[in-house]
Amino acid sequence: MPLLQPKPNGGYCAKATIKGVAVTFHLTPLGQKRLLDAGIQPGTKFPLALLADLARQGHAWTPPSTAEKTGLNWAQQFDFNLSGDESAEPLFVCCADCNGYDDLHLTASKSKRALAARVLCEHCRGKLLERFTLSVPLSLVTLPALSQMEAQGKLPMENPAVRLLRQWLTNDLSTEWEKFRKLTAQRQAGLRLDLPGELSLD
Ligand SMILES: [Zn+2]
Numbered sequence: 316m317p318l319l320q321p322k323p324n325g326g327y328c329a330k331a332t333i334k335g336v337a338v339t340f341h342l343t344p345l346g347q348k349r350l351l352d353a354g355i356q357p358g359t360k361f362p363l364a365l366l367a368d369l370a371r372q373g374h375a376w377t378p379p380s381t382a383e384k385t386g387l388n389w390a391q392q393f394d395f396n397l398s399g400d401e402s403a404e405p406l407f408v409c410c411a412d413c414n415g416y417d418d419l420h421l422t423a424s425k426s427k428r429a430l431a432a433r434v435l436c437e438h439c440r441g442k443l444l445e446r447f448t449l450s451v452p453l454s455l456v457t458l459p460a461l462s463q464m465e466a467q468g469k470l471p472m473e474n475p476a477v478r479l480l481r482q483w484l485t486n487d488l489s490t491e492w493e494k495f496r497k498l499t500a501q502r503q504a505g506l507r508l509d510l511p512g513e514l515s516l517d
Contacts (some may be wrong), residue, residue: 316360330423332397346374367406368488376454379418410436430471435499
């Protein structure tokens, strides 16, 4: 389960383990607000599916490995047990080459006049930089943007990677938020029952 953690310079990030890989997601102000509004306190863990939903909507993203991470305490990265949410792990898009999560982009490249599209991480893009005709951060990819890029010939039509991205973007996870809200309400109700009568403290 990911951990909502305050950043040294303000705001929050979410630290997660996905398929054994430690990943830190940055959050837009709206992404942070949705987590806080759902009752998730800074320094506590929350369901991975909620982070997957924020990533799908572009409100959680993985920064480049060199930039912005310096302010975070990476030594503490493995101090927390963040696994145990395996069922939500396939809800995240990963690099087509190395299965990594760092700074993912939707890319297009041309070889022998045919256009190919793939989602690639920062490291794998670095190996192929000169061949790209398109490289868009995954957090900026939306359903209308995919259709526009296809219509403009910037993405190949009927491409398997684009088809998968379309499915991913359509995968509404609002039921997961609802489930979490109900669980939190139940837990709070349970806690109230467990507490000794507050009147006796007077
Ligand atoms: Zn990669």
